[in-house]
Amino acid sequence: MNPLQSSYNEHQLSGRYICNSHIEPLLSAYNTSIIGNSEAGLPIHRIRIGTGKTKVLMWSQMHGNESTTTKSVFDLLRYLQSDKSLRETLQLSIIPILNPDGAKAYTRFNANQVDLNRDAIDLCQAESRILRKEFDEFSPDYAFNLHDQRTIFGVEAKPATLSLLAPAFDKERSFNDCRTKAAQLAASVFQGLQSSSIASQIGRFDDQFNPNCVGDAFQSLGVPTLLIEAGHFQDDYHREQTRMFVFNAYILALQAIATSTFADVSIYHSIPENRKIFFDYLLRNVRYVDHGNEKTADIGLQYKEVLNRNLIEFYAVFAASGDLSDAHGHIEPNCENLEPFSFKIEESAQNLLKSLNL
Ligand SMILES: [Zn+2]
Incomplete structure (x- = not known):
């Protein structure tokens, strides 16, 4: 595939913290409307582009802290x-x-502490109703549901940099024409990225049916809906590399739609399932003293993301300990030669990292 590179990067957007005040200065370059207000009264913007017959509806950041796909939207x-x-x-x-x-x-x-991706039936929140209205009025041929996934997801022993899903439309998770089309779209993205450095870092997301989820709801309404989850790439916590792969995923999917050239659905079924197998740090063989006895354990730490003055900071917190031999760490030091720790591991993730110079 050709437009792999960052030459289309919207440089005014970077990092993990992206909100209206970041995108609003960019909107005047496009055909933009305000299609409603959020529960706390902020405008919800919509951009229209293209004059063709085939219509694609895309929405990003329905989960507010999932901003990677938004950056890629502006690159697109x-x-x-x-x-x-x-x-x-x-x-x-x-x-x-x-x-x-x-x-x-x-x-x-x-703002009401509601997960909008569990509000597809009730439509009890303004944001859900605005999306549904746009869906009904625009009447798309395809829908792209855009999210970030946490760093815990992996594909075999690698981080899941992208996960794809053709959501189910029934409990049996069967395939009708609509879901098959969505699966073919996912397959086209997967196939197109096989020549990239994340060929083995693309997973298939869990397809359990939940009619409250927007993707499942739209698929049930007969519009092929593709879920794209942006995930972790090595050493890329700000997701600037991932952003590029997501951008490429958009192009591949849109080209497939525009040319009606889709990969075979069997390719979709061959995409490995993503699993929760990663910690941000997996410290191997940590020796520690517990009630006077020396013990050894693997310790998994997970980053907590904290907004501080317009920047996202990452704090490692204790997540699990014991025999974690089936799990992986994005950073995985072997600690067997360190002196045994005497502090309480659960409370001392930061101390632990400090003593390891991490
Ligand atoms: Zn999400």
Whole structure:
């Protein structure tokens, strides 16, 4: 695939903290409307681009702290300026930040602490109703549901940098024409990225049916819906590399739609399932003293993401200890030669890292 590179990067967006105040200065370059307000009164923006017959609805940051796919949306918008053929074949409606309150507070939830991805049936939140109205009025041929996933997900022994899913539309998780089309779309992305450095870092997300989830709901309504989850890439906690792979995933999916050239559904089923197998740190063979006895354990630490003055800071906290031989760490030092620790591991993740010079 060709447009792999960062030449389309929207440089005004970077890092993990992306909210309305970051994207609003960029909007005047595009055909933008405010399609409603969030529960706390912030505008929800929509961008339309393209004049083609085939319509694609995309929404990002329905979970406020999942900003990678939003950065990639703006990279895509820059790219589309140069791709007349895609613009003339497709018509895109993009909601870059569906949950501006959650984005501002850097939380998954909206201002009422509701998970919008569990509100597809009740539609009890303004943001959910706005998305549903856009879905009904725009009447898309395809829908892209865009998220970030945590660093805990892996594909075999590697981090899951991308996860894809054609959500189920029934409890039996069966495949009708609509879901098959979504699966073929995912397969096209997977196949297109086989020549990239994340060929073995793409997972298939769990397809348990939940009608309260928006992807499942839209799939049930007969619109092929693709879930894209941006995940961890080696040493890329700000997800600037991942952002590029997501951008490429968008292009691959849109090209497949525009040319009606889809990969075979069997490729979708061959995508390995992603699993919760990673810690941010997995400290192997840590010796520690417990009630006067020396013991050895593996210790898993997980980063907590904290918003501090417009920046996201990462604090390691204790997540698990014991025999973690089946798990992996994005950083995995062997601690067997260190003096035994005497402090309480559960309370001392930071001390532990300090003594390891990490
Ligand atoms: Zn999410």
